[in-house]
Amino acid sequence: xxxxxxxxxxxxxxxxxxxxxxxxxxxxxxxxxxxxxxxxxxxxxxxxxxxxxxxxxxxxxxxxxxxxxxxxxxxxxxxxxxxxxxxxxxxxxxxxxxxxxxxxxxxxxxxxxxxxxxxxxxxxxxxxxxxxxxxxxxxxxxxxxxxxxxxxxxxxxxxxxxxxxxxxxxxxxxxxxxxxxxxxxxxxxxxxxxxxxxxxxxxxxxxxxxxxxxxxxxxxxxxxxxxxxxxxxxxxxxxxxxxxxxxxxxxxxxxxxxxxxxxxxxxxxx
Amino acid sequence: xxxxxxxxxxxxxxxxxxxxxxxxxxxxxxxxxxxxxxxxxxxxxxxxxxxxxxxxxxxxxxxxxxxxxxxxxxxxxxxxxxxxxxxxxxxxxxxxxxxxxxxxxxxxxxxxxxxxxxxxxxxxxxxxxxxxxxxxxxxxxxxxxxxxxxxxxxxxxxxxxxxxxxxxxxxxxxxxxxxxxxxxxxxxxxxxxxxxxxxxxxxxxxxxxxxxxxxxxxxxxxxxxxxxxxxxxxxxxxxxxxxxxxxxxxxxxxxxxxxxxxxxxxxxxxxxxxxxxxxxxxxxxxxxxxxxxxxxxxxxxxxxxxxxxxxxxxxxxxxxxxxxxxxxxxxxxxxxxxxxxxxxxxxxxxxxxxx
Ligand SMILES: Cc1ncc(C[n+]2csc(CCOP(=O)(O)OP(=O)(O)O)c2C)c(N)n1
Ligand code: SF4
Ligand SMILES: [Mg+2]
Numbered sequence: 001x002x003x004x005x006x007x008x009x010x011x012x013x014x015x016x017x018x019x020x021x022x023x024x025x026x027x028x029x030x031x032x033x034x035x036x037x038x039x040x041x042x043x044x045x046x047x048x049x050x051x052x053x054x055x056x057x058x059x060x061x062x063x064x065x066x067x068x069x070x071x072x073x074x075x076x077x078x079x080x081x082x083x084x085x086x087x088x089x090x091x092x093x094x095x096x097x098x099x100x101x102x103x104x105x106x107x108x109x110x111x112x113x114x115x116x117x118x119x120x121x122x123x124x125x126x127x128x129x130x131x132x133x134x135x136x137x138x139x140x141x142x143x144x145x146x147x148x149x150x151x152x153x154x155x156x157x158x159x160x161x162x163x164x165x166x167x168x169x170x171x172x173x174x175x176x177x178x179x180x181x182x183x184x185x186x187x188x189x190x191x192x193x194x195x196x197x198x199x200x201x202x203x204x205x206x207x208x209x210x211x212x213x214x215x216x217x218x219x220x221x222x223x224x225x226x227x228x229x230x231x232x233x234x235x236x237x238x239x240x241x242x243x244x245x246x247x248x249x250x251x252x253x254x255x256x257x258x259x260x261x262x263x264x265x266x267x268x269x270x
Numbered sequence: 271x272x273x274x275x276x277x278x279x280x281x282x283x284x285x286x287x288x289x290x291x292x293x294x295x296x297x298x299x300x301x302x303x304x305x306x307x308x309x310x311x312x313x314x315x316x317x318x319x320x321x322x323x324x325x326x327x328x329x330x331x332x333x334x335x336x337x338x339x340x341x342x343x344x345x346x347x348x349x350x351x352x353x354x355x356x357x358x359x360x361x362x363x364x365x366x367x368x369x370x371x372x373x374x375x376x377x378x379x380x381x382x383x384x385x386x387x388x389x390x391x392x393x394x395x396x397x398x399x400x401x402x403x404x405x406x407x408x409x410x411x412x413x414x415x416x417x418x419x420x421x422x423x424x425x426x427x428x429x430x431x432x433x434x435x436x437x438x439x440x441x442x443x444x445x446x447x448x449x450x451x452x453x454x455x456x457x458x459x460x461x462x463x464x465x466x467x468x469x470x471x472x473x474x475x476x477x478x479x480x481x482x483x484x485x486x487x488x489x490x491x492x493x494x495x496x497x498x499x500x501x502x503x504x505x506x507x508x509x510x511x512x513x514x515x516x517x518x519x520x521x522x523x524x525x526x527x528x529x530x531x532x533x534x535x536x537x538x539x540x541x542x543x544x545x546x547x548x549x550x551x552x553x554x555x556x557x558x559x560x561x562x563x564x565x566x567x568x569x570x571x572x573x574x575x576x577x578x579x580x581x582x583x584x585x586x587x588x589x590x591x592x593x594x595x596x597x598x599x600x601x602x603x604x605x606x607x608x609x610x611x612x613x614x615x616x617x618x619x620x621x622x623x624x625x
Contacts, residue, residue: 053473058341059483068481074471076344077483079367082337085329089341089349092325093295094472097345115337118330 021046023072032241034189034231035063035131037205038102038212039070042129045213046073046098049220055098056090058083060112062104063137081112084119087126098219100127106136109145109171116171120224123180127215127225130171133233134252141236145169148255153236168255172228176261182223184262185211189229192249193242204249207258214267221265230256276455280422280448281306283455284352284378287423289314291430292462294347295325297338299357302390303446304380307352322348322462332357336364336377343373344482346467348430352378354446355396356387358404365439366405369499370484372469374433376426377411378442380449381581383608391608392447392530397585400441401558408496410503412440412510413558415528419453427463434465436506443557445581447530447610506559513561514553517543518568521550523575523624525616526565526590528554531579538616545617547624552576557586562593569597577620579603579611 018024021043029036046052055073059065061080068075078086083101091099108116108130119126135153136142142155146168150159162168176184187208192201208229215225230252234244260268278286285307288296296311308328315326325342329335335351342349353361358379365377379400383393396404403409412432416422422444429440471480486492516536518524525535532553542549552568554561576598578587584602591600603619605611 053475056344056471056473065485068483072474072479074474074479075481075483076341076471077367077371077485078340079337079363082333082340082364085334085337086341086344088327089295089297089338089343090345090471091341092297092327092338093342093347093349094345097473114330115334118334 019043019047021052021072023070025069027070028066029063030235032232032234032244033063034133034229035102037189038129038131038208038229039067041205041209041212042100042102043071044209045216048213049216051098051216054096055100058087058090058099058101060101060103060107062107064102064104064131065138067102081107081110082115083107083112084115084124084126084128088119088122088124091124091126095125098216100129100216100219102129102131104137105130105132105134105144105146109169117174117178120175120226121178121180123182123224125219125222125224127219129212129215130226130228131231132228132256133231135233135236137233137236141233146256148252170256172226172256172261175226180224181226181262182264183215183218183225183267185226185260186228186230186256186258187211188249188253188258189231190245190248193246217267218265223265228256230258276457277452278419278455279306280419280444280451281380282310283419283423284426284442284444285310285314286457288350288376288426289320289323290457290462291427292322292348293320293350293426294322295342295349296351297327297329297335297342297349298351298353299329299332299335301354301357303382303449304352304354304378306449307378332360333363336361339375340364340368340373343368343375344470345472346470350376350378350426352380354380354382358396358399362399362405365411366403366407366409367484368439369403369409369411370407371482372437373439373482374430374437376429376433376440376442378444381443381445383606389608390446392445392581392610393606393608394445394529394531394581394585395606396443397557397580397582400443401560401589409499410506410558412436412438412506413556414440414442415555415557416442416444416448417529417532417553419448419451420455422448423455423457430465431463432510436502437469438502438506443529445529446608510556511559511561511563512555513564514555515564516551516553518550518552518573519571520548521573522548523577523620524550524552524568524573525577525579525620526552526554526586527579528557528586530610531581534610534613535579535616537613538620541613541617542620545621547621549620554586560589560593562589565590565593569594573598575599575601575623577601577603577623579616581605581610
C-alpha cells in the first residue's frame with residue numbers, strides 16, 4: 001500500500017504526539033487537504049520556537065477561517081482579504097507579539113491583494129502562509145485569481161478563458177518584486193506520487209516544515225515573510241485525492257514554480 | 271500645546287482631545303473635510319507630551335484602515351480613525367465585523383454633502399448610516415454628536431469610556447462646518463481613563479486564550495450571540511441617552527436639532543422668544559441611543575409642536591416620530607447641498623406654524 005518516502009531535512013525535527021499549540025479538535029478539512037498539513041506544520045514550528053503565548057493567529061476567510069479551532073493560540077478573525085491589514089494593526093501596537101495568517105488564494109490574491117501588497121511593501125514584521133489551491137474552496141469551487149488557463153470551475157464551465165479573465169496571478173512573483181519582504185518562498189506542499197509506483201515523496205511537507213519555521217524566524221528578526229504553498233482541493237477539482245496530488249505536483253507546479261524567491265536575511269543558509 | 275485656553279479648528283480639537291484621552295493608535299486614509307485630524311496627529315506623533323500615542327499610520331484605503339483599527343483594537347489598545355462620507359462607507363465593512371467581535375474604538379465621520387462624491391460642505395446625511403449600523407447584519411453603533419469645538423475635544427474621552435464599557439464601536443458624527451470651525455476651547459486637565467481588557471487577543475495565558483471571531487455557523491450559536499448583542503444595545507438604550515435642552519420646559523413649540531444646526535436653532539429660539547413665541551430647543555447629544563425619554567418628557571410637560579431641523583431630507587425626524595409615538599405635531603425644516611439654513615428662515619417657519 002502507500003509508503004511515504006522522502007529524505008527528512010536534517011535540521012528539522014518532527015514533533016510527534018499531542019502539541020499544546022493544537023487544540024486536538026477533529027478537523028473539518030477534506031481528506032488530503034493541505035490546509036490540514038499546514039496546520040500541523042505551523043503548530044510544530046510555534047512549539048519549537050516556544051512562542052505559543054506570544055502568538056496571535058489572524059483567521060482569513062476561506063477554508064482556513066476556522067484555523068483557530070485547531071491552532072491553540074489567541075486569534076482574531078479578519079474580514080475577507082483584510083488579514084494583512086488586521087495583522088499590521090496588531091503588530092503596530094504590539095511589536096512583541098508574533099502574528100501570522102493562513103490565507104487562501106482568493107482571500108489574498110483577489111479581494112485582499114491591496115492589503116497583501118501594502119503590508120509587504122511596508123515590510124510589516126508579520127508572516128503570511130498562502131494556500132494556493134487555484135480555486136475558491138470554501139464557496140464551492142468558483143474561479144480564483146490563480147486558476148490555470150482552461151481549468152473547469154463552477155464559474156468557468158467551459159474552462160478558464162484567459163482572454164476574458166486575464167492570466168493567473170502569481171503572488172509570489174509580485175511580492176518578490178517589492179523591496180519590503182525579507183523572505184518569499186514557494187513550496188509545492190502535497191505529497192507527490194512517484195511515477196506509477198505506489199510510493200510517495202514527502203519532500204513537499206518536509207520543505208514546508210522548514211519554510212514555516214524560517215518564516216517565523218524572519219518575523220522574529222523584524223522581517224516580512226511570505227510562503228506560498230501550492231496545494232490541492234480535490235473535492236472542488238472533482239478529482240480523487242490521488243489525481244489531485246498528481247495535478248498539483250505536475251501541472252500546477254509548472255505554473256507556480258517552487259523556489260526561494262527572496263531571503264534577505266539569509267535564514268535558509270542557517 | 272499647553273493646557274488652558276486654545277484656539278483651534280474642530281478637527282484639530284478632535285485630534286488633541288483623543289490624544290488627551292490616551293489615544294494609542296490612529297489609522298486612516300485622508301479625505302476632506304476631515305484631513306486636519308490626521309495632519310494634527312501626524313504632527314504630534316512621537317511628541318513627548320503624548321507618550322501613549324504609539325502609532326500613526328496612513329493606510330492605502332479606508333478598507334485597509336478600518337482593518338488595521340480592528341487589529342490594534344483587538345489587543346485592547348485605544349484606537350481611532352476619522353473620515354468623511356465616501357470613506358465612512360468603506361469603513362462599514364470593518365465596523366460590522368467589529369460590532370460582531372465587540373471591539374471598542376472610535377470612528378469620526380466629518381459629514382460632507384451628498385451621496386457619491388457630493389461636495390465638501392456640511393450635511394447630516396450620514397445620520398441613518400451611522401445610527402442604524404451602516405454595514406451588514408443587525409448591529410448598532412453608539413453615536414455622539416458634538417456641536418462645538420469644545421465638544422469635539424471632549425467627545426473622544428467620552429467615546430472611549432462608552433466604547434470600552436460596552437465593547438462597541440463609537441461614532442463621533444460631526445460635519446464639515448464643525449470640522450472647520452475655529453473656536454476658543456479649554457482642555458480639561460484629567461488623566462486618561464484606563465480600561466480593563468481581559469478579552470484582548472494579546473497572547474494566551476496558559477490554557478486561557480482569547481479568540482475574537484464573528485463566524486458562528488451553528489444557528490443556535492449565532493442566535494445566542496445575536497441575542498447577547500441585542501441585550502447590550504437595550505442596555506445602552508436605557509443607560510446612555512444624552513440630550514440638552516434650552517428654554518424647552520415651558521415651550522409651545524420645540525426645535526429639535528443636533529450638531530451645528532442646534533447652534534443656529536438656539537439663536538432662532540432667542541429671536542422667537544423676543545417675538546413672543548414660546549419656543550425652545552431640544553438637542554440630542556447621543557444620536558444612538560436616541561434620547562427618546564427626554565423628548566417624551568417634553569410632551570408630558572405640554573409641548574405640542576416639534577420642528578425638526580436637519581441637513582438632510584428628513585432622517586432624524588424618523589427617530590423623533592418613533593419617540594413621540596403619535597403625540598404632538600411634527601414638522602420638518604431642512605437644507606442640503608452644503609448650505610445651512612439661516613436662523614431667520616427657521617424663525618419664519620416656526621412663526622408660520624404657531625399662527
Ligand atoms: C466580502 C465577501 N465576499 C465574498 C465572500 C464569500 N467567500 C468566502 S470564502 C471565499 C473565497 C475563498 O477562497 P480562497 O481564499 O481561495 O480560500 P480556500 O477556501 O480555497 O482555501 C469567498 C468568495 C465573503 N465571505 N465575504
Ligand atoms: S474544500 Fe478544498 S480547500 Fe477546503 S478543506 Fe476541502 S479540499 Fe481543502
Ligand atoms: Mg483557494
